[in-house]
Amino acid sequence: MTADQHSGLTSHLTPESSQASDLHRALLRMRLIDADETPALWPxxxxxxxNILRADTRGGALCIKQALPELKVATHWSAPLERNHAEVAWMKLAAEILPDAVPVILGEDGSSHSFAMQWLDPEHHPVWKAQLRDGVAMPAFAAQVAHQLVTIHAATANQPALAQQFAYDQNFFALRLDPYFAATAKKHPDCAAVLEKLIAQTANIKRALVHGDISPKNILAGPKGPILLDAECAWYGDPAFDAAFCLCHLLTKCLWRPLSWNNYLSCFDAFVENYLKGVNWEPAAAIEARICKLLAAILLARVDGKSPLEYLTSQEDQDHLRQFARHWLLQPATQLVQISAAWKKDATL
Ligand SMILES: Nc1ncnc2c1ncn2[C@@H]1O[C@H](COP(=O)(O)OP(=O)(O)OP(=O)(O)O)[C@@H](O)[C@H]1O
Ligand SMILES: [Mg+2]
Known part of the structure; x- marks a missing residue:
């Protein structure tokens, strides 16, 4: 094994391993390598x-992603492998709307549930989450993310053909509604009725193409602006989910790096303003109310659902978030500023 000087990756897959030969065959079927070529694969x-890897091919580096039947989390959590195809389909459609906002798809291999995309060199494409961790929290960047998201939602809203193409209801249930909301309901019996109702309501809304995982760890800060990755949860449904999911991250980053609390809140405000400004398929007040409710539920799920935030380690932070989220779940806000103002007040306690 050799060290890769450029990206800090330390070991590539042994070519004889079953994973490497599986991906090697996938690259051959996608016609991205020559028959006599064995590219180094760097996880x-x-x-x-x-499984996500960089493949150094004769034609240059590319990124290959293969869906796993079981997610690598502590709690049992399985998800349909067709989510790999859902991701490719979302990426291709998003590229038609905003070509610079997604990596170029280079090929798809259905039999191995994998696809290949353009390699985005980490030196020029840092992960937004890493920037936020380091206190680099720029409202203008959050505004760009919101603008991209609402542009995709607006371009795909009320389109029955897309609703049919992206009818990934089972995926969305397995990856989002069940592990986040149903799992949380089990831990909070007094919130169970509200959460069950939210699951039913959300599952029934078919309004636009949802990405499903708008998290800073899935967004790269590229030279031309944000690049959205990881669309495995793509689903034609309620676009409020995407906005709420991202806003949850901007609030919880305050607990991760309390010194930047106000900067994260400025990002939150910039996101809200730019997202709501672009809503043209329904009254902005209607979607804002749904975002408020989903935000409260997602916040609670990030403590007590199947995918807790890894940086929320202290009991004090967990209790703080739990109490805050439960309050807004049981007494829903209709405007996001109510939630951000309350969170701001918490900073000064
Ligand atoms: N096209 C790409 N070029 C370079 N790096 C990439 C590319 N796509 C993804 N990555 C890197 O790989 C990481 C994981 O990618 P992605 O989120 O798609 O995989 P995942 O298995 O769904 O991850 P997770 O489940 O942790 O969200 C990204 O955060 C990014 O750092
Ligand atoms: Mg990801």
Missing amino acids: LAGGVSS
Whole structure:
């Protein structure tokens, strides 16, 4: 094994391993390598639901992603492998709307549940989460993310053909509604009725193409702006989910790095303003109310659901978030500013 000087990756897969030969065959079927070529495959850090690697081919580096039947989390959590295809389909559609906002798809291999995409060199494409961790929290960047998201939602809203193409209800249930909301309901019996109702309501809304995982760890800060990755949870449904999911991360980052609390809240405000400004398929007030409710539920799920935030380690932070989320779940806000103002007040306690 050799060390890769450029990206800090330390070991590539042994070519004889079953994973390497599986991916090698996939690259051949996608016609991305020559018959006599054995590219080095470098696993990337961070994949929870997939194997994700850099392949150094004769034609240059590319990124290959293969769905895993079981997610690498502590609690049992399985998800349909067709989510790999859902991701490719989302990426291709998003590229038609905003070509610079997604990596170029280079090929798809259904039999190995994998696809290949353009390699985005980490030196010029840092992960937004890492920037936020380091206190680099720029409202203008959050505004760009919101703008991209609402542009995709607006371009795909009320389109029955897309609703049919992305009818990944089972995926979305397995990856989001069940592990986040149903699992949380089991730990909070007094919130169970509200959460069950939210699951039913959300599952029934078919309004636009949802990404499903708008998290800072899935967003790269590229030279031309944000690049959205990891669309495995793509689903034609309630776009409020995407906004709420991202806003949850901006609030919880305050607990991770309390010194930047106000900067994260400025990002939150910039996101809200730019997202709501672009809503043209329904009254902005209607979606804002749904975002408020989903945000409260997602916040609670990030403590007590199947995918707790890894940086929320202290009992004090967990209790703080739990109490805050339960309050807004049981007494829903209709405006996001109510939630951010309350969170801001918490900073000064
Ligand atoms: N096209 C790409 N070029 C370079 N790096 C990439 C590319 N796509 C993804 N990555 C890197 O790999 C990481 C994981 O990618 P992705 O989120 O798609 O995989 P995942 O298995 O679904 O991860 P997780 O379950 O942890 O969200 C990203 O955070 C990014 O650092
Ligand atoms: Mg990811």
